[in-house]
Amino acid sequence: MHISIAGAGIAGLASAIAVSQNGHSVTVFEQAARLETVGAGLQLGPNAIRVLEGLGVWNTLEAECCSPARIRICDAISGRQLSELELGDSFTRRFGSPYRVAHRADLIEALAQTASRNTDITIVNDRRITGLQPGEPTGLKTLSGEIHLSDLVIAADGIRSELRTHIAPDSKPRLSGETLYRGLAPAGDLPGALDRDAVYLWLAPGAHVVHYLVSGGRQLNIVASIEQPANQTGWNNIAGRDDVLGALPGVTSALRDLLSTPASWLAWAGADLEPFTEWSRDNCVLVGDAAHASLPYLAQGAAMALEDAACLAACLGDGSGKLTPALARYEKLRQSRTARIVEESRRNAGIYHMRGPKAQARNMALRLLPGSLQLQRLAWIYSPPEDQ
Numbered sequence: 001m002h003i004s005i006a007g008a009g010i011a012g013l014a015s016a017i018a019v020s021q022n023g024h025s026v027t028v029f030e031q032a033a034r035l036e037t038v039g040a041g042l043q044l045g046p047n048a049i050r051v052l053e054g055l056g057v058w059n060t061l062e063a064e065c066c067s068p069a070r071i072r073i074c075d076a077i078s079g080r081q082l083s084e085l086e087l088g089d090s091f092t093r094r095f096g097s098p099y100r101v102a103h104r105a106d107l108i109e110a111l112a113q114t115a116s117r118n119t120d121i122t123i124v125n126d127r128r129i130t131g132l133q134p135g136e137p138t139g140l141k142t143l144s145g146e147i148h149l150s151d152l153v154i155a156a157d158g159i160r161s162e163l164r165t166h167i168a169p170d171s172k173p174r175l176s177g178e179t180l181y182r183g184l185a186p187a188g189d190l191p192g193a194l195d196r197d198a199v200y201l202w203l204a205p206g207a208h209v210v211h212y213l214v215s216g217g218r219q220l221n222i223v224a225s226i227e228q229p230a231n232q233t234g235w236n237n238i239a240g241r242d243d244v245l246g247a248l249p250g251v252t253s254a255l256r257d258l259l260s261t262p263a264s265w266l267a268w269a270g271a272d273l274e275p276f277t278e279w280s281r282d283n284c285v286l287v288g289d290a291a292h293a294s295l296p297y298l299a300q301g302a303a304m305a306l307e308d309a310a311c312l313a314a315c316l317g318d319g320s321g322k323l324t325p326a327l328a329r330y331e332k333l334r335q336s337r338t339a340r341i342v343e344e345s346r347r348n349a350g351i352y353h354m355r356g357p358k359a360q361a362r363n364m365a366l367r368l369l370p371g372s373l374q375l376q377r378l379a380w381i382y383s384p385p386e387d388q
């Protein structure tokens with residue numbers, strides 16, 4: 001088959017590599033003039049790493065990833081550690097693959113390098129997709145008026161997908177009422193009181209902060225999620241240090257020092273998609289955030305995009321079967337899992353941002369429950385499919 005893909009983000013590039021492994025030729029259309037090597041940290045659980053290995057991307061990416069030894073969950077006001085979840089060898093043995101963190105730019109770069117080694121994949125930049133022309137073959141329309149024909153269109157054009165308006169017109173991003181700020185700083189700026197080998201999760205009333213090292217340990221990635229209505233549509237809205245510090249009064253000094261390190265911050269509006277079931281129409285199928293964008297509070301956005309790519313490629317096979325049942329199989333395999341990610345990510349926002357007596361009860365539960373049992377709650381995400 002010849003397959004067109006809209007969007008060269010994580011879902012689009014991974015889908016291109018995955019379907020080309022089955023002998024299909026692929027053209028990827030990306031609106032940006034060059035590959036968007038922006039963004040900040042992404043957490044790659046064992047389920048994401050298994051897919052990256054299968055795509056032949058892991059060898060290229062591994063050196064740029066960091067290997068956190070633990071997750072430290074702390075109270076942002078008192079500074080007290082509430083819980084510690086081990087991510088070392090016992091974690092890897094338990095879930096069959098390790099836990100890593102990476103800069104989004106490094107993941108995009110590794111996917112693009114792998115794709116560029118495959119002569120069946122062409123990436124065309126500076127092409128904004130504007131719509132679909134149903135038919136066989138199916139036409140993909142660009143802003144400049146071109147129409148590209150293919151047997152299948154994969155819509156990997158993110159949470160504000162243009163092509164989703166053709167497939168599921170009622171599905172619109174729903175704002176969560178949070179602003180997410182991301183900042184990067186040199187790794188050496190990490191305050192001495194904090195652990196270089198940990199992913200930190202700080203819980204505050206109406207907010208939380210996550211940070212860890214990325215880019216082979218050279219950079220410190222920080223994301224602060226703050227209950228603060230926002231309606232920006234892009235990922236790169238400029239914000240200042242005072243926006244972040246001003247919204248987090250009374251936090252412990254180590255966290256305040258940490259939040260003072262980035263020279264600048266970028267903000268985006270927290271948003272996800274209410275789960276829906278129309279994922280394909282007229283030989284066009286949704287993957288990644290276009291199908292099931294979630295809030296990043298289970299750190300599974302990139303992993304779900306990668307899983308979609310592998311699953312879709314497996315369902316399509318070499319293309320000798322009929323397309324409609326293959327797409328139906330993909331949807332059946334992916335929809336309940338991704339809907340659960342969307343819902344549990346939302347629930348985590350409520351738990352992370354608790355106030356007053358509820359926050360006290362949460363903190364007590366975190367202190368009492370062993371880290372290994374807390375990890376057990378994530379086994380349905382991390383374990384190999386046969387163990388889930």
Ligand SMILES: Cc1cc2nc3c(=O)[nH]c(=O)nc-3n(C[C@H](O)[C@H](O)[C@H](O)COP(=O)(O)OP(=O)(O)OC[C@H]3O[C@@H](n4cnc5c(N)ncnc54)[C@H](O)[C@@H]3O)c2cc1C
Binds near residue numbers: 038127287296
């Ligand atoms: C610039 C950027 C920065 C991000 N930064 C972070 C971050 O710091 N932390 C985080 O948790 N998540 C971030 N994300 C989101 C994260 O990458 C996704 O949630 C997740 O990885 C799923 O990826 P995706 O490929 O489905 O969607 P996306 O990563 O959103 O990729 C969609 C791609 O499609 C392209 N596109 C969109 N519309 C069109 C169109 N009409 N025609 C052609 N191309 C189109 C976009 O330019 C983009 O390259 C970012 C996304 C982007 C695009």
